Amino acid sequence: MANDERFAPTMLNGLDDSQRALLDLLGGLRRVLVWYTPLIRPELYDDPDVLDAIRNQVVSQPKLRLHLVLPPAREWRGDCPRLARLSERLTSALLLRTPNRPEIPDRPELSQAFVIADERALLRFSDPRRLIGGYEPEPGERMKELLELFRLIWERSRPDADLNRLGI
Numbered sequence: 001m002a003n004d005e006r007f008a009p010t011m012l013n014g015l016d017d018s019q020r021a022l023l024d025l026l027g028g029l030r031r032v033l034v035w036y037t038p039l040i041r042p043e044l045y046d047d048p049d050v051l052d053a054i055r056n057q058v059v060s061q062p063k064l065r066l067h068l069v070l071p072p073a074r075e076w077r078g079d080c081p082r083l084a085r086l087s088e089r090l091t092s093a094l095l096l097r098t099p100n101r102p103e104i105p106d107r108p109e110l111s112q113a114f115v116i117a118d119e120r121a122l123l124r125f126s127d128p129r130r131l132i133g134g135y136e137p138e139p140g141e142r143m144k145e146l147l148e149l150f151r152l153i154w155e156r157s158r159p160d161a162d163l164n165r166l167g168i
Contacts, residue, residue, distance in 0.1 A: 010135040012125070015043050019050065021123050021135035022115065026053040028137075029117045030061065034150045035068040037113035039075075039128055046080035055086060058093045066094045069153050073098070073162035087163065097157035104156055107149065114146050122146065 012018050022044065026033075037045075044050065058064050070076065073096075077084050087094050104110065113128035122143040125133035136143070 012123075012131060012133045012135060014131050015041075018044055018123075018125070018131040018133075019047060022050055023053055024137070025115060025117050025121050025123050025135065026050070026057060028121060029057050029064065031064065031118050033064075033066045033115065033117050034147065034154070035066065035070075035113075035115045036110075036150055036153060037068075037070060037125075037128055038111055039071060039113075040080060041128070041131060042076070042079040044131060045076070046082045048082065051082050051086050054094070055090070058090050062093075064093055066090075067150075067154055068094070068096050069099055069150070069157050070096060070160075071098065073160045077162065084163070096160055096163060097154065098160040099153060099157050104153055109146065109149055110153075114150075116143060116147055116150065119143070119147060 010017070010021060012021055054066065058066070073084070087096055111128075112133070113125040115123040120138070122136045122139035123133070124136075124146070125131055127133065
């Protein structure tokens with residue numbers, strides 16, 4: 001029974017819950033992480049602990065790849081300088097793109113944020129502004145649907161022009 005509780009979904013209600021869940025997800029990452037968000041909350045996305053966890057995972061696992069689809073950098077670069085610097089340093093592992101809005105389907109899920117690690121763990125924010133959502137270390141079919149949606153978005157997204165100007 002205790003083992004079942006370990007894989008039970010965790011409700012996220014704000015920054016502290018979200019940070020703990022994201023650090024747990026990153027701690028178990030082994031191959032590929034996909035991350036989509038329509039907006040950036042600097043308290044989470046520029047958090048030193050979160051960014052250190054990403055950096056440590058990439059350093060210890062050189063084949064690790066992180067695919068992030070974020071809003072245009074001009075909207076968050078000033079509020080998230082650590083994330084911008086990390087993307088400069090990890091250019092082969094941390095791949096950032098911006099959605100090409102005209103080519104992205106109009107789906108309700110795109111107002112939410114989600115992170116999928118190794119096709120086995122799902123962190124999802126139904127309300128990314130307030131960081132409300134859930135974390136599922138052993139997700140079901142919903143994760144597969146979001147992964148397919150992410151692949152579609154990734155294919156239709158492009159490198160961020162603002163980051164390209166900086167040499168990122």
